[in-house]
Amino acid sequence: MKPVTYVTNNLLSLSLATALLTGCAAAPKSPDGASNVRQQLTQLQADVQLAVLAPLAIKDAEQAVLLAEQPEKNTALAAHRVVMAERKVSMASTQAQTRQLELQRDALSQKRDDVRLSARTREAASARADASSARSDAEFARSQASDARADASSARLAESAAAGRETAALSAATTARQQAAVSAATTADLRAQIAELNARPTDRGLVVTLGDVLFDTGRANLKNGSSNHLNKLALFLNAYPERTAQIEGHTDDVGSDAANMLLSQRRADTVKAFLVQQGIAASRLDASGKGEAQPLVANVAAEARAQNRRVEVIIANTLE
Incomplete structure (x- = not known):
């Protein structure tokens, strides 16, 4: 009976060792393609300009990549997880790039509006200057009529006074244009910074x-x-x-x-x-x-x- 028992024990030990070796050989590993998806996600997260524009989508993609990296014996399920992770990363990248383009478009639109506002400001200043010039011309005409009834000395004095008023009007118009330009530039700068902060x-x-x-x-x-x-x-x-x-x-x-x-x-x-x-x-x-x-x-x-x-x-x- 002892030889039979000895042989039986050896067979059981051999079977157990074979099973352990087979299990080790078949241990699942990270699916093919998972490392490539991880690299794509890492590149997206490293781009700080894009990462802040789609935080939720990137978070969702991170979870999908973690799932795809898990070892899985079922190759079909593992491949499906990798495909889904690739889609999540692609969607996050697309969403971030779309948001970036929208911000750029909004900034360009705001710049266009600011240019229009500046043009309207210049037009208004020009109109005020024209009106001021017309008033100055009228005053000068009245002054000339008065000078015609006065002597040459009075005429020279009136002409000098009219020239002084015209200079003051032009100076006031210039000041108004400068103030309008500074105000428009300040407003445009504030709006641009607000848009930058989202x-x-x-x-x-x-x-x-x-x-x-x-x-x-x-x-x-x-x-x-x-x-x-x-x-x-x-x-x-x-x-x-x-x-x-x-x-x-x-x-x-x-x-x-x-x-x-x-x-x-x-x-x-x-x-x-x-x-x-x-x-x-x-x-x-x-x-x-x-x-x-x-x-x-x-x-x-x-x-x-x-x-x-x-x-x-x-x-x-x-x-x-």
């Missing part, structure tokens, strides 16, 4: 929304390369030192109320600290955390929660 006017002031692309999940430190939009905001606040800003942090409903309130406050404080480093006086900035209390949309899906994870900067004292 800000929206509200009853509280200009609201600049900074999406969750600034921070990693659950953290309050700025990501590397995420400060481009904050730099534009700092430039705007430095250009208009009379304006103050309210910085508000918001989260989704994942986690406890206390944790979300603390995280939103820390993120608002981080944005404030960045602006102070750029030369903005701390007295002009107020940072507060709102937690999950003020969502933009209901927290019913990942995309909705991504919209609610944000920092809003409300710029007061805006001009119409």
Whole structure:
């Protein structure tokens, strides 16, 4: 009986080793094409000008790429995930590029309107100058009629006075044109900067929304390369030192109320600290955390929660 048992044990050991080797050989690996999709997404995220224009679509693409990178024995399912990830990345890139073109189009439209306004201002100034010149001509004619009844000395004095009035009128017209040009240029510059910030006017002031692309999940430190939009905001606040800003942090409903309130406050404080480093006086900035209390949309899906994870900067004292 012992030899049989010995042989049986050897066969069982050999079968077990074969099964283990077969399992190791068949262990799933990252699907073909997943690394290429990851490279495409990384290139899109590295373009800071495009990344801030479609944060939700990029977030959706990131989730799809993570799913496509997971090892999967079912090759059809793995290929499907890679295709879906490629589509998500392509859609995010297209959305960002479309938004960039829309902003460029709006800027060109605003520039065209400003040029028209400047032309109308020049026309109005020219009309005022013509009217002033006509009045001066009439006064000069009356002065000449009076000079005809006076002696030569009185005529010379009247002519000199008329010339002085004409000079004053021309100077006033020049001043008016210069003031109109300065006002138009200031208004155009303000509008261009507002468009650059992608800000929206509200009853509280200009609201600049900074999406969750600034921070990693659950953290309050700025990501590397995420400060481009904050730099534009700092430039705007430095250009208009009379304006103050309210910085508000918001989260989704994942986690406890206390944790979300603390995280939103820390993120608002981080944005404030960045602006102070750029030369903005701390007295002009107020940072507060709102937690999950003020969502933009209901927290019913990942995309909705991504919209609610944000920092809003409300710029007061805006001009119409």
